[in-house]
Amino acid sequence: MPASIPHDTLVANLSRHISLSEDELALFCARLRPHKVKRKEFLLRQGEIARDSAFVVSGCMKAYATDTNGFEHILRFATPGWWVSDLSSFITKRQSQLAVEAVRDTQLLLLSRSDQLELFDKIPKLERYFRILMENALVTTQMRLMDNMTLTARERYQRFCRMYPELVNEIPLKLIASFIGVTPEFLSRIRAAK
Amino acid sequence: MPASIPHDTLVANLSRHISLSEDELALFCARLRPHKVKRKEFLLRQGEIARDSAFVVSGCMKAYATDTNGFEHILRFATPGWWVSDLSSFITKRQSQLAVEAVRDTQLLLLSRSDQLELFDKIPKLERYFRILMENALVTTQMRLMDNMTLTARERYQRFCRMYPELVNEIPLKLIASFIGVTPEFLSRIRAAK
DNA sequence: CCGATTTCTTGAACTGGGTCAATGGAATCA
DNA sequence: TGATTCCATTGACCCAGTTCAAGAAATCGG
Structure with a gap:
């Protein structure tokens, strides 16, 4: 039974923190549902219920209000290796305040709260x-909250450039703003x- | 072996989320170290390493940069029933960016990261x-981060009054500011x- | 490869909130 | 109880960042 490529990305991420047996890994991977979204497509709209949390395999998502x-x-922003959702809605099953949308074509692995x-x-x-x-x-x-309270706009921009160098020249400036x-x-x- | 009062506050908080056996509870409580701080005393200063996370039994702490x-x-702010520390330092054992200080006389239960x-x-x-x-x-x-990005100062003040009614008339205005x-x-x- | 949309830039006027300074009021402690 | 420190308020001026408007440049879907 060959492991599929997208799952490998997640398994690599997992193993940076814990180690699972073959069986456990299989059990986990069985609950992950691969999903693709094209640029500007939504994983979640404001007001919906966040059924899933999503692991980004490739591409880039944004969570915004x-x-x-x-x-x-x-x-x-969620770049490869990060999980994204409206955590509040994912946990409580209430309407989400956030929307989660693809900044570019993106591959995801979905995991529902009940499965989790x-x-x-x-x-x-x-x-x-x-x-x-x-x-x-x-x-x-x-840290981000403190930065917003203590830094000027220019300093926040500089910090953004250091934290997300792979995004700076790849996404519209208005998103950075x-x-x-x-x-x-x-x-x-x-x-x-x- | 009678349970001590401060621990009861924490046990009540615990049991809102999980249920532990007598033995497990005893094991946990054995690692908690009661600690009192007077107004303006520090639990942690900027630059120190955060050895402990603290559960607030009574009183009020502030974490600030x-x-x-x-x-x-x-x-x-950490009021009774909340845990407080410089999480970043508590996890990584690097110098803390935050200080944690008593806003008023406060009873704490301390738990070290290694014990945790x-x-x-x-x-x-x-x-x-x-x-x-x-x-x-x-x-x-x-939510707080989004509020800071989307609300005016007046709206944030109103929200503070709703979220911390017990603090509004009890702490200096400059702390709220x-x-x-x-x-x-x-x-x-x-x-x-x- | 072209038209449509989206993005980026620049200018001029404006405003939410900051700074500095001065005053009086309230805790706190000897 | 009085001295000391800390706290809240107010006024006058200031500035970082916004708003509105309008072109120019880049990108994208077909």
Whole structure:
């Protein structure tokens, strides 16, 4: 039984944190559903219920909220090796505040919450994997929050360039602006003043 | 062997998410070290290593960073029932960016990272408890980040009043200002314009 | 390869919130 | 109880970042 390519990416990621037996791995992979989205297609729309969490195999997704004036605010980008969803909706099954949309053609592996919880009972080490992921995501999000409170727009842009070098020249500037929390016009000026 | 009062607070919190046997509970409680801090005393200073995570039994702590101009930015308040530390330092054992300080006299239960990890091996359900805590903390922090990006200072103040009604009239305004990300002067004007 | 859409830039006027400074009020502690 | 420190308010001015508008450049779907 040959392992499929997309799963390998995830298995590599897993094994950086835990080690599973062949059986456990098979059990886990059996619950993952490969899924492709084209640029501008949605994995989740604002107001829907987030059934799945998605592991990005290739491509890039964005998770964002739309404010009362219709402006998008990007909570995060998900590049290969990251999981993405509206965590709040995924956990509580309430309507999502976020939309999750492909920035470019993207390959995903989907895992439903119910499958995830079942797997936690069968494979405690898998719960460890996600516990570690949550810890790391929390650290990242806390740092981002502090950055937003302490840094200027220019400094946030510079930090973005260091954190996501693979995205800087690959995605529209307006997305970067929406991530660091400024208008596209102002980001344009920041770059001009370089 | 009578259970001590502070531990009961934590046990009540635990049992909202998982159920442990007598033995497991005893094993867990044995690793918790009661600790008291007076107002303005530190649990952790910027630059130290966060040995412990702390459960707040009573009182109130603040976790904050000091920027290059010497201004404090409060990442979060921890009121009874919440855990607090510099998570990044607690996990990685690197120097903390945050300080954790008592806003008022506070009773804590301390748990070291090494004890925590040992307990995860002995009591898988405890790892579940912390996995759930991390999930919830991540949801909260993500919402806060979005609020900072989408709301005005006045709206953030109103939201603070709804989220922390028990703190609004109990802590200095400048702490609230530092949490919602404005100067004390501007918060004063927001309230005046009511 | 072309038309349509989306993206990027620049200018000018504007505003939410910051800075600095001064004053009076409230805790805290000897 | 008085001294000391910390806290809240207010005024006058300032600035980082926004808004609106309008072209130019790049990209994309067919």
